[in-house]
Amino acid sequence: MSIWSLILEALKALRAGESLAAVFEQFRSEPERRVGFAIGVIALGAKMAKADGRVTRDEVTAFREVFQIAKEDEAAAARVFNLARQDVAGFEDYAKSVKKMYGTDCRPLMDLLDGLFHIAMADGEYHPGEDAFLARVAEIFDVNDRAFRALRARYVPEALRDPYDVLGVTPDAPLSEIKLAYRTLVRETHPDRMIARGVPEEALQLANDRMSEINAAWDEISAERAA
Numbered sequence: 098m099s100i101w102s103l104i105l106e107a108l109k110a111l112r113a114g115e116s117l118a119a120v121f122e123q124f125r126s127e128p129e130r131r132v133g134f135a136i137g138v139i140a141l142g143a144k145m146a147k148a149d150g151r152v153t154r155d156e157v158t159a160f161r162e163v164f165q166i167a168k169e170d171e172a173a174a175a176r177v178f179n180l181a182r183q184d185v186a187g188f189e190d191y192a193k194s195v196k197k198m199y200g201t202d203c204r205p206l207m208d209l210l211d212g213l214f215h216i217a218m219a220d221g222e223y224h225p226g227e228d229a230f231l232a233r234v235a236e237i238f239d240v241n242d243r244a245f246r247a248l249r250a251r252y253v254p255e256a257l258r259d260p261y262d263v264l265g266v267t268p269d270a271p272l273s274e275i276k277l278a279y280r281t282l283v284r285e286t287h288p289d290r291m292i293a294r295g296v297p298e299e300a301l302q303l304a305n306d307r308m309s310e311i312n313a314a315w316d317e318i319s320a321e322r323a324a
Contacts, residue, residue: 100131100135101166101170101173104132104135105176105177107120107123107124107132117190117191121136121197121198124136130205130295131296131297133195133295134195134209134300135297135300136191137194137195137209138164138213139177141191141195141209141234144188145227145230145231146216158219188234192234192238195238196237196239199295203240203244205296206238206239207238207244207248208296208300210234210240211303211306211307212300212303213231214251215252217230217252223252223255228249246259247263247265250262251307260313260317260318261314261318263311264315264318265278266278275318276315279314282311283308286304286308288304291303
């Protein structure tokens with residue numbers, strides 16, 4: 098059974114009245130977390146797509162870019178997105194269930210926020226409603242302000258991008274500490290590490306953009322310190 102069939106069954110259970118907590122409970126073990134992660138992106142993405150008052154074709158396309166969908170899975174994936182869009186459960190309930198699934202591990206929650214930003218910017222605009230939506234999800238996920246600002250700066254052209262925020266260090270940190278943070282982020286962004294923490298293989302496109310940003314931040318800081 099493909100990941101999309103598993104997600105579809107879970108969303109059908111929600112539509113049939115099963116609680117979010119009960120559905121997400123089955124995805125707490127490592128092998129199944131990829132399904133829980135996918136449901137989180139799909140459900141929150143479908144709800145966020147309406148945060149600016151409309152669901153555009155671009156946003157649906159962006160969902161398909163976050164998840165590389167095999168041709169044989171296209172029909173199931175489309176049904177999954179449509180079911181999530183129609184679900185009456187509030188986005189905060191989904192966010193809290195995802196947070197509970199991962200506990201104190203913030204890394205997969207950042208992965209999930211990454212996908213949501215990709216969907217938010219699909220139409221070329223960052224609506225205040227989308228910003229409020231994502232800020233609230235980040236708050237529920239216990240993502241700190243610096244990490245949220247760095248993620249927003251990667252996607253929103255007018256947002257101030259700080260290379261120190263990208264690497265999660267302060268501007269007065271010694272270069273050795275910054276280099277260690279850089280190497281740690283490179284390690285954590287490797288596809289194998291992302292899969293290990295519950296990101297589905299279908300969503301590993303997220304790693305490419307993130308790695309580019311991490312490398313650019315390190316290059317910028319290195320050049321600045323060498324000057």
